[in-house]
Amino acid sequence: MSGLVLAAGCVLWRRSPDGGTEICLVHRPRYDDWSFPKGKLKRGETPLEAALREVLEETGHHCVPGAALPTALYTANGRPKEVSYWAAEEAGGAFEPNDEVDRLAWLTPASARARLTRPGDRVQLDAFLRTGPTDTDPSDG
Template structure:
């Protein structure tokens, strides 16, 4: 379920990445644009009843980006307050496998960006800290 007994909203997501096809290699990170909030962030969403955080993270990545992924290391949880309620988001670093984005009600655009470009585009500072943690888990360029 999306709420805990203490009232905390539980959510999960991934810092989704893929190996770059650019001549210099490296990785690209997937950011999603949510028109409702006009923000750029990593794919995430609330847990459904009976769903584990990992199951929710994989479902949300697929729903928001159209990509399947292989979850890797668990990243630090992100905590903040939304509409007066605490929210905790559990994240994984996850490599994209197959898929293609189709705009939907929640996400109207995705961008695959280099780490510096992703850092510049992210709306929230807390997501920049998450980006740093994810970069520590990714393969060397």
């Protein structure tokens, strides 16, 4: 595909104090949208490396990658875009607003689903919820 934009991101999650799951969404003022942390690959970077870098840059949080999630394919600014996603458990850090992301929210899965600006992003959230918040593959071993 000519002009294909490659990007990667994560459905970043953590355990809530009550034992449930919270999903991280970021607000980008440039687009006035709520989405998962994601961004374009840099030259020589693998999609997973880009996803982990983008999570850290946009949320201030480190994470542990888990299962691969469905890839998003859509058109952005007239160009085809392919975004690879992983589930990733939050592993420490702190958010500080910046030019790219001015707000971060930890939400229940239902609230995250309702707040996502792009309906297509619900595909990754639904896949994450089907597989469950774990980095353990039962087929290992």
